[in-house]
Amino acid sequence: MxxxxxxxxxxxxxxxxxxxxxxxxxxxxxxxxxxxxxxxxxxxxxxxxxxLEQFSSVFEMGLTNYFVNSIIITVVSVVLVVFISALASYPLSRMKFRLNRPLFILFLIGMMIPIHATLIPIFVMSNSLGFYDKLFSLLGPYVAFALPISIFIMTQFMQEIPVELEEAAGMDGAGHWVIFSKVLFPNIVPAISTVVIYNFVHIWNEFIFALILITSPENMTLPIGLQKFYGEFSVNVPGLMAALTLASVPVILIFIIAQEKVVKGLAGGSVKG
Structure with a gap:
């Protein structure tokens, strides 16, 4: 049997x-x-x-420019998300103060806000600040919507680290920054890997904010640039598939390299019963 x-x-x-x-x-x-x-x-x-005709044609249509823009905005956004969420998770997980729990709940509420409800306010704000049709105008929405889930994962993971490590470093005269950078940060690598991959995939494939805030071809990201393969009466399907194949390579490589750390990070960051 x-x-x-x-x-x-x-x-x-x-x-x-x-x-x-x-x-x-x-x-x-x-x-x-x-x-x-x-x-x-x-x-x-x-x-x-x-x-290889389709692969050469997609590069002739500007795929390299879209690819570079996506790499830049994705890498910068993910670095900012990791840095900010790690700094926010440290006091939320290791310090006791009156607003600890309300602040943590406030971050969790951020995960419930629908992205489409913020499109008009973000468009108006970007336009009024002169950021419209600039590649870096995507940083604000990308980082803001990635922070709630990232802070949640890192906070839950930091709570699993033994407090004795922090106390031993404090007895040696280490301050909060040293404890964070030398003790806690190296021990949350699985959580960082989870945050990096989760947000990399989301930002790499993000479409709606890039569609609303970017109009110039030289500033377009990959998801927006793929629209060039759609004609008025026909679609270059093999060319589109070639572009999608190239676009999926970075995400696949990241998953292959860090898949074990992702699983460990998700398990470590789960809610305790």
Missing amino acids: KLVNKSLLYLVAIILLLFTSYPFLYMISTSFKTMNEFFLNPFSILPGSFT
Whole structure:
């Protein structure tokens, strides 16, 4: 019976793998097709002849510029989110003061605010400050909406660190900054990895704020730039698939490199029962 149960589990896992991997394999295979081959056999996984024509065409249409803009805004936003959320999580998790719990709840309420309800106020504010159609205008919304979940994860993870480490550093004359930077920060690497990957994926794929706040092609990010592959009467599907394949590479690499730390960080940052 154990062998039968294990075989059934493997069978279910294989079926789920086929369902989940098919769209990704279809995207990659279609990116190597020509337009004629796609129209003749659009649902085949293996292309009849491999061609790099679509990859060269996406670079000619400005993919490099969109890619660089996305890298810049994503990396800067994630660095700011990690730094600010770590600083905010330290007093929330290690210090006792009257407004500790209300402040933590206030941060959690931030996760309940729908993004679309803030589009008009953010647009008006960016326009009045002269930030409209500037790449760095995306930093404010990206960082602000990433902080609540990031602070929640880091605060819960910091609470699991033994207080004896902090007390030992205090006895040696260490102040709050030294305790934070030398004792706590190195011990929350799994939580930092979780925050980095979660926010990297979200910001990398973010569309609505980039659509509202950016209009110039030279400042567009990758999700907005992909609209160029949509014509008025037709869509360059193989070219779009080639661009999507290239756009998914950074996210896949990050998951491969830090997947174990993500799982550990999510487990460590879970709510205690």
